[in-house]
Amino acid sequence: DGGITQSPKYLFRKEGQNVTLSCEQNLNHDAMYWYRQDPGQGLRLIYYSQIVNDFQKGDIAEGYSVSREKKESFPLTVTSAQKNPTAFYLCASAESADTQYFGPGTRLTVL
Amino acid sequence: AQKVTQAQTEISVVEKEDVTLDCVYETRDTTYYLFWYKQPPSGELVFLIRRNSFDEQNEISGRYSWNFQKSTSSFNFTITASQVVDSAVYFCALSEAIKAAGNKLTFGGGTRVLVKP
Numbered sequence: 001d002g003g004i005t006q007s008p009k010y011l012f013r014k015e016g017q018n019v020t021l022s023c024e025q026n027l028n029h030d031a032m033y034w035y036r037q038d039p040g041q042g043l044r045l046i047y048y049s050q051i052v053n054d055f056q057k058g059d060i061a062e063g064y065s066v067s068r069e070k071k072e073s074f075p076l077t078v079t080s081a082q083k084n085p086t087a088f089y090l091c092a093s094a095e096s097a098d099t100q101y102f103g104p105g106t107r108l109t110v111l
Numbered sequence: 112a113q114k115v116t117q118a119q120t121e122i123s124v125v126e127k128e129d130v131t132l133d134c135v136y137e138t139r140d141t142t143y144y145l146f147w148y149k150q151p152p153s154g155e156l157v158f159l160i161r162r163n164s165f166d167e168q169n170e171i172s173g174r175y176s177w178n179f180q181k182s183t184s185s186f187n188f189t190i191t192a193s194q195v196v197d198s199a200v201y202f203c204a205l206s207e208a209i210k211a212a213g214n215k216l217t218f219g220g221g222t223r224v225l226v227k228p
Binding site for chain 2: 033040041042043044045048058088090092094099100101102103104105107
């Protein structure tokens, strides 16, 4: 089945650790996005990528990094520089600039 | 800068009642897109509708309907004869005009709908 997968579903991080969240899509979409959602709030854009080997910062990119080496994959690394990383992270993909479709999300908790 | 406001943070209704979710947006673009997404307790955002700024026709899809009024910068969403399965958080979102670099979505804060049996 076509879709967007994110792993893991739950992730726990110790202070000072880097962690990487996985996002894979088999929809052959060009564009991919990472959003952060805090409790009771809307989504905020972290990074997005329109094509392989190219990506742009969103509104809250500090403390995060991404790569886009393959069309179907857009991993997000939460670095130790991110001061408050506990949140729900959602990945999305879209056919060029069309409607964005979302994965099931990863819930990250800092211990 | 773009902005989306969903003034209602939570709405509680009894099953079979109608519920209307308000969405007001701000943008300087003349061409833009508006979206509604549903976020059930599982967390995944489910796409419901996309509307471009040139199409002000109202739309109905089953028990869902949308009222787009450019004059008041509003894109309201109504669930008719609500059901328990409609309980979720609903987000309104706005995107910039389509550009080669990709469109960015600006989300409202969401409205939590609780439908009681």
